[in-house]
Every structure is written in C-alpha cells, then in structure tokens.
Amino acid sequence: MSEFMVDARMRVGLMAWALTGFAGRAAQAAPKRVMISTIVEVPQLIETKDGVIQGLAERGFVDGRDIKVEYLTANGNASTQQQIARKFVGDGADLIVAITTPTAQAMISATSSIPIVFAAVTDPIKAKLIARFNAPGGNITGVSDAPPLTAQLALFREILPNLKKLGFVYNPGLDSSNATLEHLRAEGAKLGVTVTEAAAPTTNEVIPATRKLVGSVDAIYVPNDTTVVAALETVVKIGQETRIPVFAGETRAVDRGALASVGLDYVEVGKAAGRMAAAILGGAKPGDVDAVVAYQTMPNLVVVVNRRAAQAMGVTLPEAVLRKATRTVG
Structure with a gap:
C-alpha cells in the first residue's frame, strides 16, 4: 500500500471523527x-x-x-x-x-x-x-x-351540620366548572345537599351572581374556576356581610378569605x-x-381552615376540624 493511500485514509478517518464529534457537540x-x-x-x-x-x-x-x-x-x-x-x-x-x-x-x-x-x-x-x-x-x-368533592362535602357538613342548600358561583363557559357542578350535584344528593347555581360568565358578573344566592342558600361554594377565583375577595366580602359561609374548591382560596377547603x-x-x-x-x-x-x-389531601373567616362569617369551627387541619389561617 502506498504512503499516499495511507495518508489519504488517515485524512478521511480524521474527517469522519471530526464530523462525528461535531454532531455530538451539536446534539x-x-x-x-x-x-x-x-x-x-x-x-x-x-x-x-x-x-x-x-x-x-x-x-x-x-x-x-x-x-x-x-x-x-x-x-x-x-x-x-x-x-x-x-x-x-x-x-x-x-x-x-x-x-x-x-x-x-x-x-x-x-x-x-x-x-x-x-x-x-x-x-x-x-x-x-x-x-x-x-x-x-x-x-x-x-x-x-378534579376536586375531591366527597371529602370536601364531608368537611363542609362537619363544619355546618345543618347544611342543606349550597350555592355554586361559576362561569358556565368553562367545561371544567360545568363538570364540577355536575359531580357536586351528584355527590350532594347522597348527603341530602341541593346545589343552586349562579352563573358569572365574566369577572364583572361575579358580584351580582353571588348576591342572587343570598337568602336562598346555607353556604356558597367557589369552584376552581379562573373567572370566579379572580374575584374571590368580592365573594368573601358578601359572605362576611351576610354571614353566609364561603367554601372553596382549592385550598389557596382559604388564604384569601374562604372558610375552608380540602384539596390538592x-x-x-x-x-x-x-x-x-x-x-x-x-x-x-x-x-x-x-x-x-x-x-x-396522592397519599394525602390538604385540609385548610381559616379562623378569621369563620369568625367573620359567624361560624364556630369544631375542635375535630381544627385537629385534622393540615394548615390553619388566621
């Protein structure tokens, strides 16, 4: 084999090695x-x-x-x-x-x-x-x-033993909220709790929708609905003014003034x-x-209660609820 051929093969090999290395670095x-x-x-x-x-x-x-x-x-x-x-x-x-x-x-x-x-x-x-x-x-x-509705309703009834009518403020344009409403009605029926809906297609309509429930429900439930959650403080304020407890489908809402939730x-x-x-x-x-x-x-659900909200809404939190709370606000 000639020296030229060996040199040529070495050059080809070096080029192949260089290209392979370049490809690896590029990847x-x-x-x-x-x-x-x-x-x-x-x-x-x-x-x-x-x-x-x-x-x-x-x-x-x-x-x-x-x-x-x-x-x-x-x-x-x-x-x-x-x-x-x-x-x-x-x-x-x-x-x-x-x-x-x-x-x-x-x-x-x-x-x-x-x-x-x-x-x-x-x-x-x-x-x-x-x-x-x-x-x-x-x-x-x-x-x-999906919210753990069975566990949520059990907690709400533990806090309010006479809970029979639950208000539900939601944006009917959201599939997630419609699904929650359907499941909440089914779970509530097992406990003798009826659900009254109040539609709020926009954040500006949350206040009138909430006020429509006053006088006809024992408590209000705010689902994990982006439209309503954006105006949660207004729902809480109405709950405080009218002494209607406000529960939530998501535990972060409890930090913002809702009374209690069981969630993820x-x-x-x-x-x-x-x-x-x-x-x-x-x-x-x-x-x-x-x-x-x-x-x-998930092995454990998060239970959050708000002492300050309970006082403002005229509710006494049972000691058993306070003991099981993962976190207490206020």
Whole structure:
C-alpha cells in the first residue's frame, strides 16, 4: 500500500471523527424544547408549572442542560391562547405542557403530532381531550385536578351540620366548572345537599351572581374556576356581610378569605405531569401513558381552615376540624 493511500485514509478517518464529534457537540447544544402555557396566572397554576419542571428534573431532564423550557401565559385571553398554541407548533416544540382546560383545548386543536401533557384539567373527557384515562391514544395524556368533592362535602357538613342548600358561583363557559357542578350535584344528593347555581360568565358578573344566592342558600361554594377565583375577595366580602359561609374548591382560596377547603398540593400535580413528560421525552408514546386523577393517586389531601373567616362569617369551627387541619389561617 502506498504512503499516499495511507495518508489519504488517515485524512478521511480524521474527517469522519471530526464530523462525528461535531454532531455530538451539536446534539448536546440543542436540548429538546419543552413549551409550557396556561390561560391565566394564579398561585395554584404557577405551582403546577413549577412542579412540572421539578418532575422533569427528577427524571433526568434538567432545564438548561437536557431541555429548554419556554413558558407563556395567555393572561386570561382565549385568542391569545390560540396564538400561543400556533407559536409553539411553529417554533417546533418537542413537547407541550398545557395547564388548564382552555389551554389544553387550544393546544390539541393546533397539533395532532406534537406530544401534549395536560395538567390542572378537571374533566379531560368532558373537555374532549381524551376518550378514556387508560391508554388514551393520540398525542395527549395528563393529570386531572378534579376536586375531591366527597371529602370536601364531608368537611363542609362537619363544619355546618345543618347544611342543606349550597350555592355554586361559576362561569358556565368553562367545561371544567360545568363538570364540577355536575359531580357536586351528584355527590350532594347522597348527603341530602341541593346545589343552586349562579352563573358569572365574566369577572364583572361575579358580584351580582353571588348576591342572587343570598337568602336562598346555607353556604356558597367557589369552584376552581379562573373567572370566579379572580374575584374571590368580592365573594368573601358578601359572605362576611351576610354571614353566609364561603367554601372553596382549592385550598389557596382559604388564604384569601374562604372558610375552608380540602384539596390538592398543586406542586405535586405538576410533578406528576412532569414525570409523564419525562417518560415521553424518553421515548414513550403519549397515547400509551395513562392519564390520572390527582387526588386518587396522592397519599394525602390538604385540609385548610381559616379562623378569621369563620369568625367573620359567624361560624364556630369544631375542635375535630381544627385537629385534622393540615394548615390553619388566621
């Protein structure tokens, strides 16, 4: 073999090695893009987003190293949410995390190929995101934050033994709130509690909707409804003025003046979604990953009561309730 041929082969080998090394460095320099969005920023949804990032990191997908996380909020605007969905698709997301029902609906309408993991969606079947929880198929799976209504009603009745009529303020345009209303009526019927609804399609309509319930209900329930939660303090004020207890579907609302709630740790909701996202980034098909209801998989629910709110609404909190509280406000 001639010296020229040996030299040529060495040059080819060196070029191949260099190209392979360059490709490896390029792969390392281009982490997968995980794009997260939510319709509105409230504490529990921010906690969900933070939990998603933690759950990904737990499974070896660290932001800035293995993945690049991008986050956008629609600030309560449905049109903006649709624009964000189109942007995520156009920017070539490797995986989308959709927090809340309207966000997930916008994302699934924008793509049938990019994997989607939803979180904080009350009823993904009613919202037409999935047809079933086990191996849902398609490009989407996720975590439902359906409230533990049986446990909530049990707590409310423990605080108010004579509770018979429960008011429900909600935005009827939200599938998640409609699902909660349907399930609350079913669970309430088992305990002899009837539910009276008051529609508030916009935040400006929360006050008149709440006032319509005064005199006809024993207590008011505020579901995890982004429209109503945005005006929670006004509902609480009416409850204090009229001495009608205000309960909530989400424990953060108790810090803002609601009387009590049994609910989820939303960081843990996000972590569960993050672990699903990690499995998909690792090669699993989203349609093969079972969707879950968070309260059915979490070992403990969070019980929060507000002493100050109880006093303002004319309620005496039983000692048994105070003992079981995970956290007491006021």
